[in-house]
Amino acid sequence: DAKTTQPPSMDCAEGRAANLPCNHSTISGNEYVYWYRQIHSQGPQYIIHGLKNNETNEMASLIITEDRKSSTLILPHATLRDTAVYYCIARNDYKLSFGAGTTVTVRA
Amino acid sequence: EAGVAQSPRYKIIEKRQSVAFWCNPISGHATLYWYQQILGQGPKLLIQFQNNGVVDDSQLPKDRFSAERLKGVDSTLKIQPAKLEDSAVYLCASSLSGGTGEQFFGPGTRLTVL
Numbered sequence A: 001d002a003k004t005t006q007p008p009s010m011d012c013a014e015g016r017a018a019n020l021p022c023n024h025s026t027i028s029g030n031e032y033v034y035w036y037r038q039i040h041s042q043g044p045q046y047i048i049h050g051l052k053n054n055e056t057n058e059m060a061s062l063i064i065t066e067d068r069k070s071s072t073l074i075l076p077h078a079t080l081r082d083t084a085v086y087y088c089i090a091r092n093d094y095k096l097s098f099g100a101g102t103t104v105t106v107r108a
Numbered sequence B: 001e002a003g004v005a006q007s008p009r010y011k012i013i014e015k016r017q018s019v020a021f022w023c024n025p026i027s028g029h030a031t032l033y034w035y036q037q038i039l040g041q042g043p044k045l046l047i048q049f050q051n052n053g054v055v056d057d058s059q060l061p062k063d064r065f066s067a068e069r070l071k072g073v074d075s076t077l078k079i080q081p082a083k084l085e086d087s088a089v090y091l092c093a094s095s096l097s098g099g100t101g102e103q104f105f106g107p108g109t110r111l112t113v114l
Helices: none
Strands: A009-013 A018-023 A032-037 A044-051 A059-066 A069-074 A084-091 A102-107 B006-007 B008-011 B017-025 B032-039 B045-052 B053-056 B065-068 B075-079 B088-095 B107-112
Touching: A009 A018, A018 A032, A018 A084, A018 A102, A032 A059, A044 A059, A044 A069, A059 B075, A069 A084, A084 B017, B006 B088, B017 B088, B017 B107, B032 B075, B045 B075, B075 B088
Parallel strands: A009 A102, B008 B107
Antiparallel strands: A018 A069, A032 A044, A032 A084, A059 A069, A084 A102, B006 B017, B017 B075, B032 B045, B032 B088, B045 B053, B065 B075, B088 B107
């Protein structure tokens, strides 16, 4: 699976949009971009995934660049409960290869 | 729908002792995974089962770790003997099938080896 690069941490104001970047410059054509998050003392939780088109669900939006070398996860209205570690994963089979992720802290 | 259940939630043991963790996946999920998460790192896959067969155990330290899923439902992960570096959270996940399907994670078991 392709390696992904994420900033180690970021802060966000409650009620504002949180934009989480991820670089995956070596991603192959059959690898999806997956996002999971892990709230403290819980297991990881699936958020969203995409191949090349932008995707949106009730939790977030995923914007993938046309060359697929990077993507952005958007939490449209961050709440305190969105404080978590967010993992960006390039995946083409059953394996989820987690990196260190981005620790997102939402502040009131 | 009930989620993935794990027990115990916490365990403290001395090094060289043995320990076992239990996981009950979501009903109907054929695929079960065990992950190890060391503090400050992302989870690392230890073993994957498809029904009661092992699909991937390439990252499982087989000299001390073992896992089974005898009836294709719940699973047990054992460490014998434990080392200090085994201190971690052990996460169980399940999915309907293998491939790129969504994996649902349990709350994990936090193991401390003294």
